[in-house]
Amino acid sequence: MTQALPLSTRVLVIGAGAMGSGIAHVAARAGHTVYLYDMSAEAVARGRAGIEKDLRFLVSKAKLSEADCAATLERVLPVTNLTDARDAGLAIEAIVERLDVKQALFKQLEEALPADAILATNTSSLSITAMAAPLARPQNVAGLHFFNPAPRMALVEIVAGLATDPAIADTLYATAKAWGKVPVHAKSTPGFIVNxxxxxxxxxxxxxxxxxxxxxxxxxxxxxxxxxxxxxxxxxxxxxxxxxxxxxxxxxxxxxxxxxxxxxxxxxxxxxxxxxxxxxxGQGFYAYGDAAAKPQPDVLPTQPAPTEVIVEGELGPAKALIPRLEAAGIPVERQYGDGQLRIGNAVLALSDGRPATIRAAAEETPNLVLFDLAFDYATTPRLAVAKADQCSDDAFDAAVSVLQAAGIAVSQLDDVAGLIALRTVVMLANEGADAVTQGVASAADVDAAMQNGTNYPKGPLAWAQHIGFARVVLVLENLGAHYGEERYRLSPWLRRQAAAV
Incomplete structure (x- = not known):
């Protein structure tokens, strides 16, 4: 099993901005002596002061002792000449996102550092293969992509270029883990995993x-x-x-x-x-500033609670709605059917990726209302619905009343394919699946990256498994048929998972 770099390994961080100083903070807290380098002494001083501020905050929250704070700071050594860090065994650059500038820096580092020193880049988008290509020892170069702010964000993408020695990538993986991070392996392709x-x-x-x-x-x-x-x-x-x-x-x-x-x-x-x-x-989709009012979501007015709901068949991921309705005192009758709720002449069903109007015509169910995907139907406070153009207003109100009776705020979308949460989740899963298909990362690493790098509530591939791979495939196929665009092409990995169940 590959071991992490020993604490005796000195770490050189190039770039004392927010990202570089954050990485230096992480390495120093883990116990390494860290050289913090920038072209100006003022930038280095600011970076070290930022580290001290973060450490003092941890002390104030009783998450770090005064002794550990002082010891960590002592391990951060300011340098303004790369030759002052010539005994570093790991160099991590966090400078401007320009390939030519990073290549020039790595050439300097190759000459200044020991021949077995690992050269790591914190780039979020540039090719590791291209960065290493001009070097005499391209096998020593890998991506070590931290997320901002580095001391608090768990994820680190370990990115291998075409020439990267697998042992180097494994060492960085073990080192990031020893530093308290959640590392994932990725191949050097555009955007790596998260982006x-x-x-x-x-x-x-x-x-x-x-x-x-x-x-x-x-x-x-x-x-x-x-x-x-x-x-x-x-x-x-x-x-x-x-x-x-x-x-x-x-x-x-x-x-x-x-x-x-x-x-x-x-x-x-x-x-x-x-x-x-x-x-x-001060302005984007929303206005900002002291006088700016925060826009509120549109919510449908409350309808009288239904006197009875008929559940026809299995509701799949939405099955938790049934006990929620029963707990609210709504009589629920179960019948054989296609997986939907019937309230009088209204039908309420989970979206399958088709617009409600198209599905209503195909299934000869004019009073059709579709509802969106929720992370947890047992507790969700909000859901989207869309109504078929053929649906009467009374039938729509009856369908909405069911969700409202379960304590859910309901927002109406115009009749768009896949609503919003469902189409978003299946497309995230589709992109993650393509990353697996193309060898960018494993399924486990895709999920770990998205949960720890973006704080998603569930990894997209685990989410697809929870929804059901066959259902995800159906939604993507329906989105593709509706739009007729290459954008919604189905990943072979998802199709394979659906067939294997």
Whole structure:
């Protein structure tokens, strides 16, 4: 079993900004002597002061002793000349995201450090293969991608280029784990794991917004409350900055030679062109500032509770709605059927990826109302619904009353395929599955990366398994048929999993 670098190994961190100083913090707390380098002594001083501030905060919260705080700080040694760190066994660069600049730095490091020193890059997007190509010892180069802020974010992507020695990648994996992180292995491909697999979280929300199905505040609330993502996509894009988020999407799209799966959004492009970059500019999808009112999600008015609900067949992932209704005192009758709820002449069913209007016509069920995916139907406080154009207002109200009787706030979307949570989750799973198919990462590492790098409530592939691979495949096939776009092509890995059940 590969061992972590011993604590006697000195670590050189190049770049004393927020990312570099955060990495230095992590390595020093783990027990390594850390050289913190930047081109200016002032930048190094600021970086070290930032580390001290973070450590003092931990002391104030009784999460670190004064002695450990002092010892950690003593292990952070400021340097302004790379030759002062010539005995470092691991160098981690966290400088500007330019390939030529990083290549030049690694050439310097090859000359200054021991021949067996590991050269690691914290790049989030550049090719490890290209970065290492000009070097005499490209096998010593690997990605060590921390997430910001490094002391608090658990995930570290260990990224191997074409020439990376597997033993180097394994050593970095063991070292990151010894530092208290959650490491995952990834192959050097555009976006690695997280920045690639996360693209549908933004893309599907932007697509639904573009179809005028609901407001950003409503869609954010549904994904946050119903699917339990930590932030809605629009508030998250506003926080990241639309210039940054749009640039990452463009970068991944271009790197994959225009793969339609990663097509950037015209809506987001317009925000960037208008200078509406989000929080940092005071305006994005939302307005910011003391006088700005926070938009509220649209919620349907409360309807009288139903006198009886008939459950026809099995509800699959939504089966927890039944005991929830019973606990609310709603009489529930069970009958054979296709997996739906009947309230008088109204039918309420979980979406299968088709718009309600199309499905109602195909199944000759005019009074059809579809509801969205929830992370946990036993506790979800909010759900989206969509009504077929053929559905009467009375039937719609009756269907909505069932969910409201279970204590769920209901938001209506226009009749968009796959609603919002369902299409988002299956597309995240589809992208994660393609990463597995292409050898970028294992299924376990995809799930670990998305949970620890983005705080998703469940890894996308584990989520697909929970929903049922066959159901996920059906939804993706229906989305593909509806839009007729390459964007919704089905990953071979998902199709294989569905067939193996």
């Amino acid at each position: 690639r697999v996360a693209r549908p979280y933004y893309a599907e929300a932007l697509r639904v917004l573009g179809e005028q199905a609901a407001s950003p505040a409503t869609l954010d609330a549904l994904l946050r409350d119903g699917a339990r993502f930590p932030m809605g996509p629009f508030e998250l894009m506003d926080m990241i900055g639309h210039d940054v988020n749009f640039a990452v999407t463009r970068s991944v799209y271009d790197a994959y030679f225009g793969d339609k799966r990663f097509t950037p959004s015209l809506i987001q492009q317009d925000l960037v062109l208008a200078g509406r970059l989000g929080r940092k500019s």
